[in-house]
Amino acid sequence: MVRQEDNRPAMSSPEGRSRTKTWVIWVVAMAILIPAGLGFVDKLVQFFRTVQSDSEGAFAIMPILNYLIIAAGMVCLLVWAIAHGMFRDVEGPKYTMLEREAQLDRDDPLAWSQQA
Amino acid sequence: MTSAASGALPNEDTAIPSASDLVIRRLVLWHFVAALTFVFVAMLAGLLFSFQLIQIYPFPGMEAFSPGRWRMVHTNGVAYGFIANAFLGALHWAVPRLTLRRVLSVKLSYFIFFAWQGVLLATVIGLLTGYAQAVEWGETPIFVDPVALLGLILVAINFLTPILKAKGPMYVTLWYFISAFVWTVMVYAMGSYVPEFFVGGTASGAIIGLFIHDLVGLFVTPIGWGLMYYFVPIILKKPIWSHGLSLVGFWGLAFFYPLNGIHHFLYSPIPMFLQYGAVISTIAVELVVTTVIINFFGTLRHRGDALRTNLPIRWFYLGMVFYFTTCLQCAFQVTLTFQRIIHFSDWVVGHSHLVMFGVFGFWILGFMTYLIPRLLNSAGWYRPSWNAWHFWLTGLGMLVMFFDLVIAGLIQGFMWKELAPWEATLTASAPFWLVRLFTGIAIVVGQLFFFANILMTAIHKRSIEPAPTPAGGELEGPSVVTA
Numbered sequence: 001m002v003r004q005e006d007n008r009p010a011m012s013s014p015e016g017r018s019r020t021k022t023w024v025i026w027v028v029a030m031a032i033l034i035p036a037g038l039g040f041v042d043k044l045v046q047f048f049r050t051v052q053s054d055s056e057g058a059f060a061i062m063p064i065l066n067y068l069i070i071a072a073g074m075v076c077l078l079v080w081a082i083a084h085g086m087f088r089d090v091e092g093p094k095y096t097m098l099e100r101e102a103q104l105d106r107d108d109p110l111a112w113s114q115q116a
Numbered sequence: 117m118t119s120a121a122s123g124a125l126p127n128e129d130t131a132i133p134s135a136s137d138l139v140i141r142r143l144v145l146w147h148f149v150a151a152l153t154f155v156f157v158a159m160l161a162g163l164l165f166s167f168q169l170i171q172i173y174p175f176p177g178m179e180a181f182s183p184g185r186w187r188m189v190h191t192n193g194v195a196y197g198f199i200a201n202a203f204l205g206a207l208h209w210a211v212p213r214l215t216l217r218r219v220l221s222v223k224l225s226y227f228i229f230f231a232w233q234g235v236l237l238a239t240v241i242g243l244l245t246g247y248a249q250a251v252e253w254g255e256t257p258i259f260v261d262p263v264a265l266l267g268l269i270l271v272a273i274n275f276l277t278p279i280l281k282a283k284g285p286m287y288v289t290l291w292y293f294i295s296a297f298v299w300t301v302m303v304y305a306m307g308s309y310v311p312e313f314f315v316g317g318t319a320s321g322a323i324i325g326l327f328i329h330d331l332v333g334l335f336v337t338p339i340g341w342g343l344m345y346y347f348v349p350i351i352l353k354k355p356i357w358s359h360g361l362s363l364v365g366f367w368g369l370a371f372f373y374p375l376n377g378i379h380h381f382l383y384s385p386i387p388m389f390l391q392y393g394a395v396i397s398t399i400a401v402e403l404v405v406t407t408v409i410i411n412f413f414g415t416l417r418h419r420g421d422a423l424r425t426n427l428p429i430r431w432f433y434l435g436m437v438f439y440f441t442t443c444l445q446c447a448f449q450v451t452l453t454f455q456r457i458i459h460f461s462d463w464v465v466g467h468s469h470l471v472m473f474g475v476f477g478f479w480i481l482g483f484m485t486y487l488i489p490r491l492l493n494s495a496g497w498y499r500p501s502w503n504a505w506h507f508w509l510t511g512l513g514m515l516v517m518f519f520d521l522v523i524a525g526l527i528q529g530f531m532w533k534e535l536a537p538w539e540a541t542l543t544a545s546a547p548f549w550l551v552r553l554f555t556g557i558a559i560v561v562g563q564l565f566f567f568a569n570i571l572m573t574a575i576h577k578r579s580i581e582p583a584p585t586p587a588g589g590e591l592e593g594p595s596v597v598t599a
Contacts (some may be wrong), residue, residue: 093287097287
């Protein structure tokens with residue numbers, strides 16, 4: 001008997017979170033983001049010094065520029081996703097996907113014969 | 117008039133369209149056949165090159181058959197002929213089923229198929245006649261690049277249209293696909309044009325480093341993982357362990373991966389802060405990869421028997437183990453300490469073979485094993501045992517090749533460090549190159565089992581007799597009779 005795990009649990013609501021949990025999330029997030037942010041600023045300062053001090057240092061701009069273009073695009077995508085509620089029911093899509101697959105396979109006589 | 121004939125699909129709020137309306141099965145099959153044709157050519161090219169290493173090259177003095185040119189056919193054939201074709205086929209299957217919408221244009225899909233094969237043929241001819249660009253993995257002749265870039269833009273438009281029309285929170289596979297379509301166009305444009313026309317010297321080296329790695333990390337990796345997040349749950353009939361964790365993996369890849377490429381040029385004139393940035397972000401990617409691996413093995417919990425009974429799942433999970441191995445290897449080999457030994461050695465060759473074929477090649481062979489009977493309208497494979505031979509010959513061949521090249525690389529590296537004469541390092545490497553040749557032969561023979569099985573399955577299709585729907589046991593199926 002195969003374990004059935006497609007019973008979709010109820011969507012968790014932000015109201016249900018305890019205050020302690022929220023504090024823990026913020027503390028952990030700051031513990032990661034502050035050192036990472038300081039490291040980033042330090043590297044950025046080094047970058048600008050290299051560009052200004054070395055007559056040929058400007059070549060460092062190109063790889064950084066490539067990274068920043070890609071990263072900026074991803075930041076925009078992340079903001080768009082948050083604004084459109086893509087993370088409200090984080091676990092929901094994995095159940096929807098399986099339900100749709102089952103529906104699509106319902107009329108396909110070959111769908112059960114896929115074992116190699 | 118059917119909905120398919122009218123060009124419109126039923127509203128997803130009211131009805132689920134039929135799978136045959138959504139997926140162009142013939143095109144999926146064509147892409148798979150093209151992929152297998154190119155992987156066979158690429159493997160023969162690799163085999164040809166490996167003869168050169170043991171000094172029995174069969175075409176001495178023939179410029180078009182020189183090993184250096186066939187090496188480029190080997191790498192470009194795998195990247196753009198095998199992997200790109202197989203991914204395009206799988207995308208034509210997965211995207212419409214995930215979004216419940218067809219691609220933007222079926223005609224465009226057919227056009228892309230023929231145009232892409234034209235691009236590949238022009239690339240092979242260009243490389244063999246000496247029109248390669250000096251960009252590793254991007255040797256595609258300069259006159260092919262605009263057409264290839266246009267093709268990639270058309271692919272993005274064709275698949276992004278149904279994805280962006282889909283409603284509600286997206287499944288992680290679609291996140292990976294969206295980013296891959298955008299990244300691939302950017303990466304290909306960067307690698308093909310920036311070093312050629314805009315920058316030179318060290319900056320060009322830095323860009324080429326980014327291109328090599330971004331081609332793997334921002335084209336192959338997101339589509340590969342996206343397909344794993346699709347195929348593994350539907351074959352196991354079980355949702356992914358944590359969708360939230362899968363999103364952590366996706367966004368981690370998005371922000372850490374793009375700076376990795378410069379780790380190809382440690383100890384170069386590139387500023388040290390850039391080199392250290394690449395080292396740190398590469399190690400960060402390893403942490404992200406660990407979350408992805410945990411998620412997939414969490415999904416396998418209580419279903420470990422699938423590794424024994426289900427060949428596609430076995431291909432997928434062996435590929436994942438190899439993926440974790442390559443990333444772990446990467447986290448160490450990007451340190452300056454490791455680079456002192458392994459740079460330019462066969463260690464790197466073993467690493468790249470494991471990631472491009474041992475990971476993504478295995479995933480491709482896995483979903484082909486799953487889909488091809490269905491695409492051929494057959495209820496099963498002609499000889500399942502031939503698929504087992506395919507798996508074991510390919511898997512063991514890859515494993516032995518990897519360890520052989522890693523050990524060879526360490527021996528070469530330490531001998532170079534000790535300033536041993538160059539001839540002495542060649543003599544020490546020769547036995548490893550011989551083993552490499554035999555592992556390559558094992559892999560090619562494994563593919564022949566697969567090709568023969570596909571051909572015989574197409575000729576001797578199996579029909580299906582109606583049987584009661586299995587109650588929860590997905591390994592049971594309708595009874596099968598040979599036509």
